Amino acid sequence: MDFQPDANLQVFREEVRAFITSRVPKELTGLPRCTRSPRDQVLRWQKLLSEQGWSAPYWPKEHGGNGWTVQQQLIFDEECVAHGTPTLDGFVHTLLGPVLNVFATQEQRDEHLPAVFRGERLWCQGFSEPGSGSDLASLKTRAVRDGDHYVVNGQKIWTSYAHEADWIFLLVRTDTEVKKQAGISFLLVDMKSPGVSVRPIRSIDDAHHLNETFFDNVRVPVTNLVGTEGQGWAITKFLLNNEHAFAADLPALRRYMRELREFASKLPVDGTPLIERPEFALKLARLDAELQAIGMLVQRVAQLEQRHDPSSPILGSMLKMRGTELQQRLTEAQVEALGSYGAVAYAHPHAEAPERPYPLQQLARGIANDMFFRRASTIYGGTSEVQRGIIVKMLFQL
Numbered sequence: 001m002d003f004q005p006d007a008n009l010q011v012f013r014e015e016v017r018a019f020i021t022s023r024v025p026k027e028l029t030g031l032p033r034c035t036r037s038p039r040d041q042v043l044r045w046q047k048l049l050s051e052q053g054w055s056a057p058y059w060p061k062e063h064g065g066n067g068w069t070v071q072q073q074l075i076f077d078e079e080c081v082a083h084g085t086p087t088l089d090g091f092v093h094t095l096l097g098p099v100l101n102v103f104a105t106q107e108q109r110d111e112h113l114p115a116v117f118r119g120e121r122l123w124c125q126g127f128s129e130p131g132s133g134s135d136l137a138s139l140k141t142r143a144v145r146d147g148d149h150y151v152v153n154g155q156k157i158w159t160s161y162a163h164e165a166d167w168i169f170l171l172v173r174t175d176t177e178v179k180k181q182a183g184i185s186f187l188l189v190d191m192k193s194p195g196v197s198v199r200p201i202r203s204i205d206d207a208h209h210l211n212e213t214f215f216d217n218v219r220v221p222v223t224n225l226v227g228t229e230g231q232g233w234a235i236t237k238f239l240l241n242n243e244h245a246f247a248a249d250l251p252a253l254r255r256y257m258r259e260l261r262e263f264a265s266k267l268p269v270d271g272t273p274l275i276e277r278p279e280f281a282l283k284l285a286r287l288d289a290e291l292q293a294i295g296m297l298v299q300r301v302a303q304l305e306q307r308h309d310p311s312s313p314i315l316g317s318m319l320k321m322r323g324t325e326l327q328q329r330l331t332e333a334q335v336e337a338l339g340s341y342g343a344v345a346y347a348h349p350h351a352e353a354p355e356r357p358y359p360l361q362q363l364a365r366g367i368a369n370d371m372f373f374r375r376a377s378t379i380y381g382g383t384s385e386v387q388r389g390i391i392v393k394m395l396f397q398l
């Protein structure tokens with residue numbers, strides 16, 4: 001494995017930086033950190049990327065993407081995070097998009113992808129239900145065929161950003177008579193359809209990311225079925241198996257570490273900066289060593305994915321588990337480093353600035369919220385316990 005910096009990648013990094021500094025309006029850079037930017041920013045950012053010819057940074061050329069290598073994609077993400085640009089709509093770029101590229105009809109692609117690239121359409125993911133999270137195949141939302149339509153009834157939960165989405169990709173049960181996995185289908189549903197309603201769930205970070213989504217006799221054209229009836233589970237497995245190199249969210253981890261060093265060295269806690277206390281310096285060194293290890297693993301996975309190596313699913317689970325656990329420890333250490341400013345910083349990053357300024361205010365805002373929200377990162381996208389189960393099963397061929 002080669003860990004030497006690649007000169008071509010450095011040129012690519014400069015190209016991304018040049019784009020961000022020269023073509024992106026000031027108000028769309030230096031944004032406070034968040035897991036997802038507000039709708040208007042996500043849409044404007046997408047439009048800007050498309051104008052640059054970078055409409056699908058993670059897709060291969062044959063599917064209308066940029067054709068970047070996994071390393072280039074990681075560099076793109078890292079520069080975006082470092083410059084505080086808005087987030088992309090991850091649901092379409094990393095989940096739905098690859099599914100449409102492989103399983104959808106040309107009509108379905110023509111209907112949805114141009115609208116996404118023009119920055120006009122956001123998506124959300126309707127998989128989980130009350131009682132069907134890790135055990136997703138037990139889902140109960142029903143879709144019954146009625147002529148040219150399916151009639152959908154049921155409830156989804158934890159539907160991130162459903163309140164801002166135009167469309168939802170949905171797992172539904174179309175057959176109750178077969179093995180549970182075989183009775184699931186994959187539908188695309190317009191959120192404006194009569195019978196769709198969204199109820200907010202406020203999370204521990206005092207923000208509105210999550211929702212319950214209800215379907216009450218929602219009529220969905222049969223032409224919105226992706227793949228064939230009953231193929232939903234195979235499509236889901238394909239979708240969840242994508243992009244392991246991104247599972248750890250390395251750019252975010254690196255940003256957390258940079259900020260942590262800055263807080264620990266600049267903010268006095270009870271008179272001295274934390275970095276001068278040996279126990280905190282040791283903690284920082286340990287966190288940094290873990291970050292370096294994750295960085296190397298990401299490089300390894302990136303190289304394997306580039307070669308389509310079949311062993312990467314285990315590494316993907318390892319990265320999801322270790323990366324999200326490190327996110328939690330880094331954000332906890334950040335709150336600790338903020339000392340008494342931690343409580344002041346408990347303001348949503350998009351809220352008005354507090355009247356009395358405090359040191360590193362711009363950086364420190366939203367830290368405590370983020371620390372709280374990151375409690376969820378070892379749950380969404382497959383819990384740490386489930387990842388451990390996958391690793392063991394694959395290692396021991398169970």
Ligand SMILES: Cc1cc2nc3c(=O)[nH]c(=O)nc-3n(C[C@H](O)[C@H](O)[C@H](O)COP(=O)(O)OP(=O)(O)OC[C@H]3O[C@@H](n4cnc5c(N)ncnc54)[C@H](O)[C@@H]3O)c2cc1C
Pocket residue numbers: 124125126127128131132133134135157158159160161210376379380381382383384385386389
């Ligand atoms: C912030 C956030 C955003 C989310 N966004 C979305 C979204 O946009 N769309 C969507 O569809 N879903 C979303 N989810 C749902 C997410 O996918 C589920 O929460 C997750 O799959 C876990 O399911 P569950 O909550 O039902 O917990 P359960 O599956 O009930 O798990 C409860 C506990 O049991 C453990 N457990 C379960 N099964 C096993 C097992 N086999 N072995 C060992 N331990 C096990 C789990 O690790 C956990 O600790 C989101 C969740 C969160 C927290």
